Amino acid sequence: xxxxxxxxxxxxxxxxxxxxxxxxxxxxxxxxxxxxxxxxxxxxxxxxxxxxxxxxxxxxxxxxxxxxxxxxxxxxxxxxxxxxxxxxxxxxxxxxxxxxxxxxxxxxxxxxxxxxxxxxxxxxxxxxxxxxxxxxxxxxxxxxxxxxxxxxxxxxxxxxxxxxxxxxxxxxxxxxxxxxxxxxxxxxxxxxxxxxxxxxxxxxxxxxxxxxxxxxxxxxxxxxxxxxxxxxxxxxxxxxxxxxxxxxxxx
Numbered sequence: 001x002x003x004x005x006x007x008x009x010x011x012x013x014x015x016x017x018x019x020x021x022x023x024x025x026x027x028x029x030x031x032x033x034x035x036x037x038x039x040x041x042x043x044x045x046x047x048x049x050x051x052x053x054x055x056x057x058x059x060x061x062x063x064x065x066x067x068x069x070x071x072x073x074x075x076x077x078x079x080x081x082x083x084x085x086x087x088x089x090x091x092x093x094x095x096x097x098x099x100x101x102x103x104x105x106x107x108x109x110x111x112x113x114x115x116x117x118x119x120x121x122x123x124x125x126x127x128x129x130x131x132x133x134x135x136x137x138x139x140x141x142x143x144x145x146x147x148x149x150x151x152x153x154x155x156x157x158x159x160x161x162x163x164x165x166x167x168x169x170x171x172x173x174x175x176x177x178x179x180x181x182x183x184x185x186x187x188x189x190x191x192x193x194x195x196x197x198x199x200x201x202x203x204x205x206x207x208x209x210x211x212x213x214x215x216x217x218x219x220x221x222x223x224x225x226x227x228x229x230x231x232x233x234x235x236x237x238x239x240x241x242x243x244x245x246x247x248x249x250x251x
Contacts, residue, residue, distance in 0.1 A: 187245025
């Protein structure tokens, strides 16, 4: 994977769940030095025994990313541990499926804080460092829900729609400083976030019927796109949202 030009790059991945963990493994395989941050120490511990990460240069940081101060500290700590910061992957997110009229304020606040505010805080902190260094690349995890009006996805869809616009503004503001900012928008992907939902009777089959490719996505389906957007080969791509959905947004 040397053609990507990621060997020796210093990368921070926020989120150690299915998609985040897959990105950590992909970056490590590409030769990057990686720091992983998550609020769940169990997920971080699992990385230590992940066969994909044997021999990798990996640092882990436990942090709750629901405040500006915590995000700022997490980015600063990771940069200190890595000896700099070239790449950022924001793969933090949550959902709570219920009708808008049945969504209490605390659920709205929790989803918007973790999905959108943490992206703003982390991107701001990383952006300062990367602009000072004169280069960098960021990839944020959006969703097809930012474009499609899924039932019972009010706060989640709002957070991802807001994220898409945030990415575009950050990209425009930092482009002259050789910092790229993009997003990937996975479709129906099998992760911890969707496991219980897909386990409902008939739900998996219903979701697959909506995907022209005829299957659900896997975390590994997303990694290649993330690595490319982080690489020097994508240095002229910024402010874009790349849908990785098996054609879901085509129908």
